[in-house]
């Protein structure tokens with residue numbers, strides 16, 4: 001059971017609504033901020049009211065009802081305490097327990113996007129390159145460019161997966177290797193053993209190179225053998241994972257993410273960039289979200305049901321997409337994404353932005369609720385026919 005953001009705000013009640021809607025408006029996910037950059041460059045117009053938003057890999061089912069209940073029931077007097085907010089250290093402890101780690105292994109941030117920025121700031125410089133896949137999540141690339149660090153773009157392989165061998169080759173002497181697993185926008189995942197082999201090889205050949213494994217979409221991966229690299233992050237210096245509450249936990253509007261690694265690695269990353277400070281309501285929501293494992297199982301199943309249906313619909317129309325391990329699909333529509341996007345937008349469906357170098361043929365479509373996808377599919381069929 002889940003509900004929309006509007007319903008989220010309604011259930012939270014009038015007082016909470018001010019907080020939640022402000023968080024929602026100013027706190028769209030990092031993806032949405034990247035899309036706004038596109039808007040500023042004239043790539044898209046305003047969204048029509050009622051548009052089905054399949055553009056930013058958000059979670060249209062929203063969070064667990066238990067998260068909303070916890071927020072509503074939280075004593076209001078605790079919101080008057082902020083130095084520190086009373087629940088934040090319990091949240092840090094809960095994240096550590098969840099990760100099989102200690103609090104000193106965890107850094108929290110107002111969105112995992114801040115961790116990515118901090119990672120590049122900590123490990124890259126004009127003579128220490130960022131190594132990343134192409135296409136992959138582009139914010140580390142943007143940060144590297146802003147500090148004039150070289151960026152080594154490594155094309156994905158024929159199945160649109162991270163090319164681990166090429167990433168290993170490019171990593172000698174690099175500042176940071178960014179491994180987005182599952183990868184946004186291509187939706188592929190590698191198994192834990194493949195990632196472990198790549199990470200160990202890079203560390204053997206280039207011990208000073210940092211390695212960030214971005215696990216933003218990992219909850220949605222169903223490939224046997226896929227999973228979190230947290231144990232390896234705890235074992236090896238300079239290796240760390242980032243995770244977020246913005247995707248499967250349905251809390252993008254509350255802006256919460258974290259990283260796990262060795263204490264010295266976490267200190268280095270935490271010092272490099274402002275990670276924001278976690279507030280009382282975020283901590284309350286985070287603890288409730290982590291403990292509702294039944295809801296997470298439901299969410300994963302629901303996403304898979306919607307994903308299987310949507311991929312099958314495109315396949316039946318003759319449009320292939322790599323087997324998705326995420327809450328979005330990357331479809332070969334055999335025409336420029338901008339044409340598809342504009343035509344869908346005119347009919348009230350927003351899909352993802354351009355993902356160079358594949359923007360001439362591929363479109364990224366986030367997965368909403370089944371009812372969203374059924375309505376959107378009518379538009380997709382019309383636009384692609």
Ligand SMILES: Cc1ncc(COP(=O)(O)O)c(C=O)c1O
Pocket residue numbers: 029030031032056057110111112113114116137180184214216217243244245246252255256257
């Ligand atoms: C791969 C990946 N990493 C990190 C982020 C940042 O997410 P957030 O800042 O909401 O945690 C996103 C956002 O879409 C993403 O796709």
